[in-house]
Amino acid sequence: MENIFYVAKREFKSYFLTPVGYVMLGLVGLLCGIAFVLSFLTYVDISQSPFQYGYSSVPDFEETFLSPFFVFCGILIMFLSPLITMRLFSEEYSKGTIELLFTYPIRDRDIILGKFLASLGILTLTVCVIAGNSFLLLPYTDIEPIVLIFGLFSVFLMGMAVLSIGMFVSSLISTPITAGLVSFGVYLVLFIAGNVAEKMPEKNPAPESLPQVLQKIIENMYFVVRSVMLELPLDNHAKNMALGIFEPKDIVYYLLWTVFFIFLTFRSLESRNWKG
Amino acid sequence: MIRVDKITKYYGRICALDSVSFSLNEGERVGLLGPNGAGKSTMMRILTGYMPASYGSAWVGQYEIHENPIEAKKLVGYLPERVPLYEEMSVKSFLAFVAEVKGIKRREINSKVAEVVEKCGLVSVYRRVIRSLSKGYRQRLGLAQAILGSPPVIILDEPTVGLDPQQVVEIREMIKDFGENHTVLLSTHILSEVAYLCSRVIILNEGKVVGDILVKGGETPKEIEDVFLKAIRAGLENLEKGA
Numbered sequence: 001m002e003n004i005f006y007v008a009k010r011e012f013k014s015y016f017l018t019p020v021g022y023v024m025l026g027l028v029g030l031l032c033g034i035a036f037v038l039s040f041l042t043y044v045d046i047s048q049s050p051f052q053y054g055y056s057s058v059p060d061f062e063e064t065f066l067s068p069f070f071v072f073c074g075i076l077i078m079f080l081s082p083l084i085t086m087r088l089f090s091e092e093y094s095k096g097t098i099e100l101l102f103t104y105p106i107r108d109r110d111i112i113l114g115k116f117l118a119s120l121g122i123l124t125l126t127v128c129v130i131a132g133n134s135f136l137l138l139p140y141t142d143i144e145p146i147v148l149i150f151g152l153f154s155v156f157l158m159g160m161a162v163l164s165i166g167m168f169v170s171s172l173i174s175t176p177i178t179a180g181l182v183s184f185g186v187y188l189v190l191f192i193a194g195n196v197a198e199k200m201p202e203k204n205p206a207p208e209s210l211p212q213v214l215q216k217i218i219e220n221m222y223f224v225v226r227s228v229m230l231e232l233p234l235d236n237h238a239k240n241m242a243l244g245i246f247e248p249k250d251i252v253y254y255l256l257w258t259v260f261f262i263f264l265t266f267r268s269l270e271s272r273n274w275k276g
Numbered sequence: 277m278i279r280v281d282k283i284t285k286y287y288g289r290i291c292a293l294d295s296v297s298f299s300l301n302e303g304e305r306v307g308l309l310g311p312n313g314a315g316k317s318t319m320m321r322i323l324t325g326y327m328p329a330s331y332g333s334a335w336v337g338q339y340e341i342h343e344n345p346i347e348a349k350k351l352v353g354y355l356p357e358r359v360p361l362y363e364e365m366s367v368k369s370f371l372a373f374v375a376e377v378k379g380i381k382r383r384e385i386n387s388k389v390a391e392v393v394e395k396c397g398l399v400s401v402y403r404r405v406i407r408s409l410s411k412g413y414r415q416r417l418g419l420a421q422a423i424l425g426s427p428p429v430i431i432l433d434e435p436t437v438g439l440d441p442q443q444v445v446e447i448r449e450m451i452k453d454f455g456e457n458h459t460v461l462l463s464t465h466i467l468s469e470v471a472y473l474c475s476r477v478i479i480l481n482e483g484k485v486v487g488d489i490l491v492k493g494g495e496t497p498k499e500i501e502d503v504f505l506k507a508i509r510a511g512l513e514n515l516e517k518g519a
Binding site for chain 2 (some may be wrong): 002003006007009010014017018095096097098099100102103104105106107273274
């Protein structure tokens with residue numbers, strides 16, 4: 001288990017020996033800061049004249065401002081995370097350092113979990129940057145700190161799932177830029193799939209000209225495909241959490257994504273030992 | 277110390293190693309000689325656990341490399357051909373990391389690192405970033421990480437390739453020096469190098485062992501030269517036939 005820590009320490013330090021760590025934190029800080037100020041000013045406008053914006057009274061602060069802000073931060077991390085994940089394995093492959101790593105007496109488990117832990121370290125720092133913005137609100141509003149903490153936790157969970165996907169992609173591809181682009185593409189597809197599914201009708205009856213058995217099969221397949229597509233965007237479950245609504249299924253959802261893609265990364269590394 | 281039993285390795289349909297068998301006794305310094313594409317690097321990668329063989333077995337000490345990879349890897353120090361290093365790290369932090377993952381006890385890390393830094397002549401660049409090192413110093417650092425922790429078996433894949441003559445001499449002296457107390461397997465295609473460094477030469481050609489010759493007195497035995505040149509000629513003829 002100590003080896004996990006050693007790999008994580010080396011990997012985490014490397015983020016700050018290269019510009020990657022600074023660029024990631026700088027971009028998150030800058031873009032979240034801009035989003036925070038703009039949406040806060042918009043909320044101030046809305047609360048001063050809610051009728052103009054179609055509200056009957058001053059809208060709920062958490063629902064109108066806080067939750068969308070946290071979800072935005074989660075999505076931002078999702079699209080910036082390839083910066084972190086593309087180097088995890090792809091860079092080792094492209095520079096050849098993986099040959100050293102694989103010939104040291106450490107297990108694949110130590111390498112994968114160590115690298116994932118290091119990327120979680122960067123994620124924690126980015127969540128801290130976002131927290132810096134959010135906690136500015138505390139002296140001026142009556143938001144419960146626990147709501148803020150839960151919102152930040154939702155960003156962290158979403159980031160964790162995203163990093164596990166990126167790490168898996170990185171374990172498959174030997175050029176960092178390609179790995180980054182593919183990860184970005186995967187997130188985009190997941191994001192778009194969910195939005196498309198939301199616009200699809202709940203039930204799509206099959207043509208009546210078809211036999212009844214076939215109609216039933218098509219309807220059930222449609223239902224399953226739509227339900228799966230609705231679950232694909234990683235930001236959906238964060239929306240609830242960012243409102244301070246605690247539902248274990250949301251946490252389980254992110255944990256399942258993470259565990260599944262870490263498992264796939266294990267398989268990916270293990271495949272080199274298949275005798276061919 | 278090393279036992280290779282009918283190792284065969286295929287890359288797709290290409291046979292890189294064809295039922296190769298040999299063994300190395302403790303303290304032996306053996307050169308793996310062969311033209312490019314003979315299968316030297318593949319053999320070394322299998323012995324270090326980087327890749328599996330398609331068929332056959334290889335033991336380091338008492339451990340079969342595919343069945344007990346961690347235990348076997350603990351006995352091996354390896355310098356790959358390209359000397360891959362974490363460019364952004366300093367020499368100091370890189371060697372400390374290697375010491376950690378090799379399982380050297382925390383209280384011994386500083387002394388063990390200092391020992392290899394001294395042995396490999398890295399004192400003057402100890403705090404430098406690896407990116408800024410010359411090719412010669414990178415090679416020394418590669419050797420340092422291989423011998424760190426004093427593993428009983430050292431495997432070196434073309435340790436002097438790409439170095440200038442002065443650096444070649446220095447690296448050879450270094451290998452000769454630490455080779456006194458270790459079992460060393462090094463690959464090269466330079467005849468004089470094996471004659472100088474090794475007590476025995478295994479000649480590989482087209483994935484097969486074509487010679488296993490003892491070296492005495494630092495001279496290149498005629499037998500090595502003959503077998504090696506024959507192998508190269510056979511390779512050239514095959515190339516011509518293919519063309």
